[in-house]
Structures are given as C-alpha cells and as structure tokens.
Amino acid sequence: MLDIKFIRENPAAVKKALATRKADADIDGLLALDAARRSAITKAEELKGERNAASKAIGGLMKEGKKAEAETAKEEVRMIGDRITSLDEQVREFDEKILNTLLFIPNLPLAGVPVGESADDNVVVRTWGEVKKFDFKVKPHWDICEALKLVDFERGTKITGTGFPVYTGQGARLQRGLIQFMLDLHTTEHGYTEVEPPFVCNADAMTGTGQLPKFAEDMYYISTDELYPVPTAEVPVTNLYRDEIIEEKLPLKLTAYTPCFRREAGAAGRDTRGLLRLHQFDKVEMVNFVKPEDSEKQHEILVREAEKVLQKLGLHYRVIELCTADIGFSAAKCYDIELWAPGVEKWLEVSSVSNFWDYQARRARIRCRGEDGKPQFLHTLNGSGVALPRLVVALIENNQNADGTVTIPEALRPYVGGLTKLG
RNA sequence: GGAGAGGUGGCAGAGUGGUUUAAUGCGCCGGUCUUGAAAACCGGAGAGCCGCAAGGUUCCGGGGGUUCGAAUCCCUCCCUCUCCGCCA
Numbered sequence: 001m002l003d004i005k006f007i008r009e010n011p012a013a014v015k016k017a018l019a020t021r022k023a024d025a026d027i028d029g030l031l032a033l034d035a036a037r038r039s040a041i042t043k044a045e046e047l048k049g050e051r052n053a054a055s056k057a058i059g060g061l062m063k064e065g066k067k068a069e070a071e072t073a074k075e076e077v078r079m080i081g082d083r084i085t086s087l088d089e090q091v092r093e094f095d096e097k098i099l100n101t102l103l104f105i106p107n108l109p110l111a112g113v114p115v116g117e118s119a120d121d122n123v124v125v126r127t128w129g130e131v132k133k134f135d136f137k138v139k140p141h142w143d144i145c146e147a148l149k150l151v152d153f154e155r156g157t158k159i160t161g162t163g164f165p166v167y168t169g170q171g172a173r174l175q176r177g178l179i180q181f182m183l184d185l186h187t188t189e190h191g192y193t194e195v196e197p198p199f200v201c202n203a204d205a206m207t208g209t210g211q212l213p214k215f216a217e218d219m220y221y222i223s224t225d226e227l228y229p230v231p232t233a234e235v236p237v238t239n240l241y242r243d244e245i246i247e248e249k250l251p252l253k254l255t256a257y258t259p260c261f262r263r264e265a266g267a268a269g270r271d272t273r274g275l276l277r278l279h280q281f282d283k284v285e286m287v288n289f290v291k292p293e294d295s296e297k298q299h300e301i302l303v304r305e306a307e308k309v310l311q312k313l314g315l316h317y318r319v320i321e322l323c324t325a326d327i328g329f330s331a332a333k334c335y336d337i338e339l340w341a342p343g344v345e346k347w348l349e350v351s352s353v354s355n356f357w358d359y360q361a362r363r364a365r366i367r368c369r370g371e372d373g374k375p376q377f378l379h380t381l382n383g384s385g386v387a388l389p390r391l392v393v394a395l396i397e398n399n400q401n402a403d404g405t406v407t408i409p410e411a412l413r414p415y416v417g418g419l420t421k422l423g
Numbered sequence: 424g425g426a427g428a429g430g431u432g433g434c435a436g437a438g439u440g441g442u443u444u445a446a447u448g449c450g451c452c453g454g455u456c457u458u459g460a461a462a463a464c465c466g467g468a469g470a471g472c473c474g475c476a477a478g479g480u481u482c483c484g485g486g487g488g489u490u491c492g493a494a495u496c497c498c499u500c501c502c503u504c505u506c507c508g509c510c511a
Contacts, residue, residue: 041473045480052480055492059441070491077491245470247433375470 001102001363004034017108020115020324025105030098037094044087051080103207104214107359109324110296110333116323122336123323128307129316131340136402140343141393142274144400145171148423151275162272163264163279165389170422174408175282175388177415179257182284182309182385184415190305192255192286197236199258200227205239208364210330210356217265229261233285234382241289242364245375250368251298252289255385257282275389276348282388288381291368292358295379296333299355302383303335306351309386312411315394316340318347332357335383339390343397348390353383396422 007014008031015027054077061070114123145151150171156164167175186192206212206228211219220229230236233256246252260283271277286305290298303319310317322334331354338347358377361367368378399407405423408416 038473041480045473048481049479051491056441058491062441074491081491 001359002105002108003358003362004030004098004102007031008034014108018105021106021109021327022325023106026101030101033094033098033101037091037098040087040090040094044084044091047080047084047087051077051084054080100213103363106329107332107357109327110355110357113327113333114321114323116325119323119326121323122326123321125319125321125335127316127318128311129314131316132342132398134342138342138397139400140274141341141396144343144396144404144406145274147404148406150174150396150422161279163277165275165278165280170416170419173416173419174392174422177412177417178388178391179282179284181312181412181415183255183257185309185312186255186284186286186305186385189308190253190286192253195237195240195254195256197230197233197240197256197258199236200225200229201235201239202227205235205242208239208242209235209360210363211235214329218263220261220263230258231262232260232384233258233283234287237285237287238360238366238380238382239364241366243366245367245369246289246378247369250289250291250378251294254287255284256287257284259283260387274344275393276344276346278389284385284388286383286385289366289368290379290381292376292379295355295357295381299333299335299353299381302381303337303353306337306353306383306385310337310339310350310391313391313395313409314411315391315398317350328352328354330354330356330359332359337386339394341390341394341397343400344393348394350386350390350394351384354381356380356382 002014007027011027011031018025018027054073058070058073058077061067061073114121116122142153146153148171149169150167152166152168156162156166159166183194187194200222203212203226206219211228211231219231221227222229228235236258237254237256240254260281262279264277264279267277275281286302288298288302307317307319317337317339320336320338322328322331322336327334334352334354336349337351337353339350340346341348357379360380361377366378366380367375370376395409396406399409401407401421403423405421407421408419413420
C-alpha cells in the first residue's frame with residue numbers, strides 16, 4: 001500500500017510512476033476523498049473535545065446535587081453526540097473508500113528500474129555458466145520422467161486433476177533431497193532461520209502481502225473455514241510479524257519450505273505438458289525484514305543467495321531485471337533468475353527476487369524503530385530459493401546422458417542417499 | 424464437538440459508570456552515589472490519527488449497542504486456558 005501522505009504531496013510523480021507500469025488509478029478522486037476525510041475528522045474531534053469537557057462538568061453537577069442543571073446540560077450534550085455520530089459515520093465511510101482504493105494501487109517502481117512496455121523490455125543483468133553441448137539428441141523432461149518413472153502424470157489427474165503431478169520413486173526422493181539441500185544452504189551459509197509455517201492462511205494475511213483483494217481468482221479457497229492454501233511461503237512468513245514493531249536486530253532473515261497452490265487462472269492451456277506450469281509445486285522461499293536504508297543493498301545480497309543454489313548444482317542461468325511493465329503488483333524492483341532447459345529449449349523462471357520497499361509493511365503494519373526510537377515501516381524482501389519443478393526440469397534435461405540416465409550433481413548426492421544417477 | 428474460566432501497557436496485575444490524563448510491581452532508559460558495578464534514591468518511558476504549531480482525539484481482544492459520560496453495563500464474534508470426547 002502506498003502512503004496516502006506521499007500521494008497527497010506528490011500526486012504528479014505518483015501518476016507518472018503508475019503510468020510506467022500500466023496501472024490506472026483515480027488519484028484525483030482519491031485525494032478528494034482524503035481531503036473530505038480529514039475535514040470530517042477535524043470537525044468530529046473538535047466536537048468530541050466539547051463533549052468530553054461537558055460530560056466532566058455534568059459529573060461535577062451530579063455530585064453537587066444540582067439535578068436540574070445537570071439535566072439541561074445532558075440535553076445539550078446529547079445533540080453534540082448526534083452530530084459526532086453522524087461525522088464518525090462519514091469518517092468511517094471515507095476510510096473504507098480510501099482503503100479500498102489504496103489496496104488496488106500497485107507499488108511504485110524504484111528509480112532506475114528500466115521503463116518498458118512488456119516483458120520484452122526486461123534486461124539481462126548477468127549470465128552464469130554456459131549452454132551445455134550434447135552429442136546425442138536431447139529429450140524433454142517429460143519423456144525422461146516417464147522413462148525413469150520419476151513422475152506419474154496420469155494418475156495425478158485421477159486423484160486431483162491436471163497440474164497436480166505425483167512424484168514417484170527416485171523422483172520423489174529428488175524432491176525431498178532438493179528441499180533439504182536448499183534449506184541447509186540458506187541456514188548454514190546465508191544466516192537464515194528456518195520456519196515451517198501453516199500451509200493455509202486467512203484473508204488478513206493474504207491482504208498483508210498483496211495477494212488479496214486484487215488477485216482472489218488466482219487463489220484456491222476453502223470456504224467452509226475461510227482459508228486460502230498458500231500460493232507462496234511469502235504469505236505466512238511475512239505475516240508472522242503483521243501488526244508488530246520488530247525489536248530484534250535487522251535484517252531478520254527467514255527461510256521456509258512450503259508447497260504452493262496456484263489456480264493459474266488466465267494461463268489455462270499454456271505449458272500444459274510436463275512440469276512447467278502446475279497448480280501445486282514445492283518451493284523454498286527466503287524472506288528478509290530490513291531497515292529501510294538497507295533494502296537496496298540487501299536485495300543484491302538476496303539475489304546472490306538464490307543464485308548460489310544454482311551454482312552449487314552447476315546449472316547455467318541468467319539474471320533478469322524486470323522492467324516497469326512486467327514487475328509484480330507489490331514489488332518496487334524485481335530480479336528473475338532463469339535456468340536454461342535444453343530439452344524444452346526455454347529459459348525457465350525459477351526465482352523471483354523482489355524488493356517490496358515499505359509496500360507490504362504498510363499493508364501488514366510491520367514496523368521497526370528508527371535512529372530516534374520512533375516506529376517506522378520497515379522494508380520487506382523475498383526471493384525464491386528456489387522453486388522446485390522448473391529446477392528439476394533444468395536439472396534433468398541438462399544432466400541427461402545418452403543411455404537415458406540422469407547424472408546427479410555432486411553437491412546434491414548426500415541429500416539423495418548417495419545416489420549418483422537417476423535410472 | 425461438549426462444559427467451564429478468561430482476554431487490561433514489554434511482562435505480571437489492580438480497576439465493575441464520573442480527577443483513570445489506566446494504580447502498583449518487575450523489566451527498560453537517563454541521572455545521583457561509586458574506582459567500576461550492584462543496591463538505594465530521583466526522573467523518564469506506549470501506539471494511531473488530525474493539526475504549521477500549540478494542542479486535540481482515538482485505542483483496555485474485534486464489531487455493535489445503552490448513556491451526558493464505558494476498561495467497567497448489554498449483544499455478538501474471535502482467540503487463549505482447563506476438563507471431557509474424538510483423533511495423527
């Protein structure tokens with residue numbers, strides 16, 4: 001959520017920044033509501049002051065036994081009370097309208113984020129490793145998964161539907177090993193504290209990080225209990241500190257594994273084959289709570305922490321900086337990390353590393369203390385570290401051998417019981 | 424799921440209609456004293472909103488109601504604890 005005070009003081013800059021990310025918002029209407037709200041508050045508070053004084057006086061009259069005078073005063077104060085009720089109601093309505101507008105306005109891109117019209121204008125920041133050469137015809141991962149019985153796509157549709165793969169045998173072992181490998185890396189080398197959060201969240205949590213209200217159709221929803229299966233660990237982990245002033249030392253770095261549930265509304269029919277786009281997938285996420293002045297520096301560190309996973313696995317990747325048109329709703333700046341998958345011949349996004357500035361913190365009311373000891377909204381960052389299915393795709397496709405087996409990277413072997421090859 | 428108890432400041436814990444502008448204790452910060460520390464003593468200290476400011480206003484789990492006035496009375500929802508039942 002943007003700061004209404006900032007919008008009030010910089011309306012032109014806000015409009016301009018929103019335009020670069022193709023967002024339309026009625027800023028003038030919002031500011032009119034804001035002015036009306038403040039005017040109503042001022043009047044209401046003035047009257048409340050009068051009422052408080054008068055009520056105190058009535059108390060005095062009652063004690064002195066001046067009943068008649070007290071009754072007269074009561075009648076007068078009752079009328080003040082009616083006006084207050086009416087003004088409070090107005091304030092409540094203005095508050096609601098303003099909040100409902102603000103909740104639908106995306107974050108502003110940071111200065112320096114490339115201005116663009118579409119994903120085509122994203123910028124490659126750096127590349128690590130190189131495209132692997134094969135002296136045989138490479139297969140797409142779905143063929144390998146089927147041949148080695150790593151995933152049972154057919155039976156998955158029987159018990160749930162498409163997009164809910166069933167990992168079997170070495171495939172299941174690989175999932176489990178990768179999760180543990182990544183959590184261990186972040187906790188032992190990057191200073192993270194591991195968290196295992198609930199896999200369903202309430203609407204307040206979903207609103208705090210920005211999934212609701214705008215993206216409700218992308219979420220699964222359990223109506224009987226009013227809970228949402230998490231689309232990312234970002235939601236439960238960030239909301240751990242909702243409505244708090246964090247007194248502990250920052251940055252506070254948390255990592256969590258969760259399955260992620262996404263309806264992928266609007267993406268129906270795209271990437272239906274294999275493991276490229278799923279309704280349920282596993283992911284290890286990193287969440288940072290940082291002091292406002294540190295967020296840009298920490299953002300750079302966070303990307304490197306995600307990259308480390310891929311480096312250890314020896315996978316060729318590139319880091320992309322998203323342009324203003326492609327950046328996520330709540331983000332002020334975002335890097336994507338993409339792995340090269342030779343079987344499907346595509347760059348696959350396995351991590352999205354975002355700086356949310358104070359946007360989520362304001363929505364979720366997460367604060368820290370400034371130099372002066374005063375509470376202030378902190379900054380939140382998060383990044384996938386990393387998402388499993390596409391990592392598995394790249395790993396399998398890159399490490400496939402002519403004989404149909406798949407070599408397991410050295411670093412991962414301890415996590416899959418010493419297995420050196422799939423198949 | 425059933426029965427009961429309870430939700431007050433960082434924590435503990437008073438307060439059942441009007442100097443509560445929320446007592447008191449612990450913890451915390453500053454000071455005096457001390458070679459230094461502890462103890463003792465003195466002082467300070469919550470959050471939001473409106474306002475250039477002075478200042479005002481709201482907040483005792485959430486929401487609603489009664490009243491001139493609500494932490495306090497009423498309704499409702501949520502949560503926690505204890506016991507019972509069921510269960511991985």
